[in-house]
Amino acid sequence: MTSTRCAACKYLRRRCASDCIFSPHFPSNNPQKFASVHRIYGASNIGKMLQQLPVHLRAKAADSLYYEAQRRIQDPVYGCVGIISRLHQEINTAKSELAKAQAEIAFFNAHAQAQGQPQFNLEAAAPSFNTFLPEQGSSAGHSSFGPSTWFY
Amino acid sequence: MASSSSYNSPCAACKFLRRKCMPGCIFAPYFPPEEPQKFANVHKIFGASNVTKLLNELPPHQRDDAVNSLAYEAEARVRDPVYGCVGAITFLQRQVERLQKELDAANADLIHYACNEIPRALPAQPAVTLVHPMAPRQRPVELNRRMGSSEGDGGFYQTASSFPFSYPLPWNAGDMNEGGGGNI
Numbered sequence: 370m371t372s373t374r375c376a377a378c379k380y381l382r383r384r385c386a387s388d389c390i391f392s393p394h395f396p397s398n399n400p401q402k403f404a405s406v407h408r409i410y411g412a413s414n415i416g417k418m419l420q421q422l423p424v425h426l427r428a429k430a431a432d433s434l435y436y437e438a439q440r441r442i443q444d445p446v447y448g449c450v451g452i453i454s455r456l457h458q459e460i461n462t463a464k465s466e467l468a469k470a471q472a473e474i475a476f477f478n479a480h481a482q483a484q485g486q487p488q489f490n491l492e493a494a495a496p497s498f499n500t501f502l503p504e505q506g507s508s509a510g511h512s513s514f515g516p517s518t519w520f521y
Numbered sequence: 522m523a524s525s526s527s528y529n530s531p532c533a534a535c536k537f538l539r540r541k542c543m544p545g546c547i548f549a550p551y552f553p554p555e556e557p558q559k560f561a562n563v564h565k566i567f568g569a570s571n572v573t574k575l576l577n578e579l580p581p582h583q584r585d586d587a588v589n590s591l592a593y594e595a596e597a598r599v600r601d602p603v604y605g606c607v608g609a610i611t612f613l614q615r616q617v618e619r620l621q622k623e624l625d626a627a628n629a630d631l632i633h634y635a636c637n638e639i640p641r642a643l644p645a646q647p648a649v650t651l652v653h654p655m656a657p658r659q660r661p662v663e664l665n666r667r668m669g670s671s672e673g674d675g676g677f678y679q680t681a682s683s684f685p686f687s688y689p690l691p692w693n694a695g696d697m698n699e700g701g702g703g704n705i
Contacts, residue, residue, distance in 0.1 A: 409575075411568045418566075418602060426603045433607040437594060445575060446583045449606040450590040456613035463620035470627035477634040 376403040381412060390419050394431035402435050409438040533560040538569060547576055551588035562595035563588075 377391035378384065380403050385392055391412075395403040406415050415434065419427045441448035531542030532549035537560050542549060548569075552560040563572055572591060576584050598605035 409571065410566065411571050414566065414568050414571075418598075422602055430603045433604045436607055437598075437605060441575075441594075445579060446587045447590045448594060449610060450593050452610055453606065453613060456610065456617060459617050460613065460620060463617065463624060467620060467624050467627060470624060470631060474627060474630050474634070477631075 373397075376400045377407075377412065380404060380407060390416055390427075394419070394428055402431075405438040405442060406431075406434050409441050410434065530554045533557045534564075534569065537561060537564060547573055551576075551585060559592045562599050563591050566595040566598045567591060 374385035374397060375389055375392035376395040376397050376399060378389060379397060380400065391403065395406075410418075415431075418434070419430060422430055437449050440452065444451050447454070531540075531554065532546055533552040533554050533556055534548035535542035535546060536554060536557065548560070552563075567575075572588075575587060575591070579587055594606050597609060601608050604611070
């Protein structure tokens, strides 16, 4: 019996039923996975969340919960939101760099046009972010996802 | 940091838990009664006792940010029970990668200009300054590889006191066509 318990039931020191909701997603060879999610969410909440999902989506849910739990353990203040923040900053930086590059290309295009030379297609260079100026966001340089809708 | 007067009005947490909101309630500064949904989400995903434990492990000056980040994650998980915040991370990573490709293409174009430019046609100018590609940075969080690993994602840096709470969830942007997550 003891060797077939999933990591959750081993952790919780209980019998692992044949229909244990945790066992497909918390195998006994990865005790860290359940320990992490249990620490952040609690077994009951994990069980409820998995229970509410169709069976074919539970594995992904368990993995994403594990990921978030790991990030929260590493960064108890910001967790995953710290990563989101960093990605937003990277996007803002990339947009600024792209705008500068496009401005330089436009300069050369104008020069080439004046000399009757072939020009580069700006659209081909940057189909999605064809702007010469960085986004005029807040002073903190927040993302351009639209108006803030933080809370309700 | 909002605070509720527990004398007159219990905090959202104590209202939700149907208990008396005592002076010194750990939730009261962070869950004002005007935002009941905030605690409802956090309670649903994390549970009150887990939130208490998390807060107790933090110094007081960090608890406001911690609660707000928990609320953000909880809301994300309520909206997307499969991927939660990870959906947003995947979406943003793809944006970063797409931008990087476009930047690389633009820099390649600039190199081409630099190679083809006839120096005598221009007044003395400095060499073309390539827009620097994004500085070497940690690779985007690789969810596929990092799932199941206890290692960090390379030390992402957090904002210090200015928490970016104004970032909306991608669900509000209206342009997130991917249903969250993806390859995790």
